[in-house]
Amino acid sequence: MTILDIDTFAQEWAAWHEHHETVRADPHGFLAITGLHWLTAEPQRVPGAPGEWWTGPDGVVVRLAEDESLLVDGQPVHGEHSFGVLPERGGVSPVAGDAVIEVARRGGSDVVRPRHPDSPVLAAYPGTPAYEPDPRWQLTGTYVPFDEPRPTTVGAVVEGLQHVYDAPGRIEFELDGQALSLTAFNGATEGSLFVLFTDQTSGVTTYAANRSLKVDAPAADGTVVLDFNRATNLPCAYTEFATCPLPPEGNHLPVAVEAGEKKPVG
Structure with missing residues (x-):
């Protein structure tokens, strides 16, 4: 050159x-995640998100209290709402106030990951x-x-x-x-x-x-x-709340690739 x-x-x-x-x-990116919650058939409260959440053969369901709501595809949702069966590595992102509540399927399980713009990890990045x-x-x-x-x-x-x-x-x-x-x-x-x-x-x-x-x-x-x-x-x-894949067998290069991003600071 x-x-x-x-x-x-x-x-x-x-x-x-x-x-x-x-x-x-981004205010609702991975650095904004405040928790990783694995759903079961037993309804559970998720810190940082409204409602009780569970999953089953028909997919993820949330039950919202009278004073709680979510925006799903821009439309307000109250009471009980089903998100249906999510595809692997797919998900939806309903909104609660200034937070996004990621609902996703990873490794055959359904998870909820609230994303808050005031996340300490994001603020300190x-x-x-x-x-x-x-x-x-x-x-x-x-x-x-x-x-x-x-x-x-x-x-x-x-x-x-x-x-x-x-x-x-x-x-x-x-x-x-x-x-x-x-x-x-x-x-x-x-x-x-x-x-x-x-x-x-x-x-x-x-x-x-x-x-x-x-x-x-x-x-x-x-x-x-x-x-x-x-x-x-x-x-x-950057976060303990990720489910990232590891490289497949054989994708370790026997050389030092001194290029691209380094270890995150801290």
């Missing part, structure tokens, strides 16, 4: 990082340090699709919890002459991918459990760009 190209590369990374930090510090952007860590790889998507079970930061993802393929690439590969999962947008990985910096300068990297949809010839400068921490690096 020319000096001009390197300057542009650094500026684009800085803009990306600033946006990512803004999203992370100092930002996340990161390695300086370096073009060396922007790599070209090849996406190799599997014949059929492979259901892949991974662990979680919550002991005993497991997540199952369909892995559509793997990404092969080289770093300093060493052939490497990572199992990929489907991303949030059509055709995109993401990888969960650890490397030799994990637990040293970067978060021990995992980091995540988004990958744009492969080109027609299978080419993809792996920009490890944009490797990010998952919510579990």
Whole structure:
């Protein structure tokens, strides 16, 4: 790269990082979570949320007292309300005052996670340090699709919890002459991918459990760009109320990826 190209590369990374930090510090983002509550068939009060909550074959139900209410899809709800059966990794976000009450399904169980903008974790968030952007860590790889998507079970930061993802393929690439590969999962947008990985910096300068990297949809010839400068921490690096997945077997890189986000401060 020319000096001009390197300057542009650094500026684009800085803009990306600033946006990512803004999203992370959203008043109702993961830093705003004040508790993680696993629902059972027994109605329970959830600190930071109105009503009694339980779950069963027909899904999550809340029973609100006379002086309590929720906004669901912008409409006020009183008394007893059923949210139905939630899809795995799906959820809804009713509103209670200035709080959002996340209702979600994770690892086959239903959970409630209140999100309050005055959360102490959010109020004290100092930002996340990161390695300086370096073009060396922007790599070209090849996406190799599997014949059929492979259901892949991974662990979680919550002991005993497991997540199952369909892995559509793997990404092969080289770093300093060493052939490497990572199992990929489907991303949030059509055709995109993401990888969960650890490397030799994990637990040293970067978060021990995992980091995540988004990958744009492969080109027609299978080419993809792996920009490890944009490797990010998952919510579990910041809060004990997350249920983040761990990387699949084989996604530990035997190199020190000195790029992307580092351990959170504190």
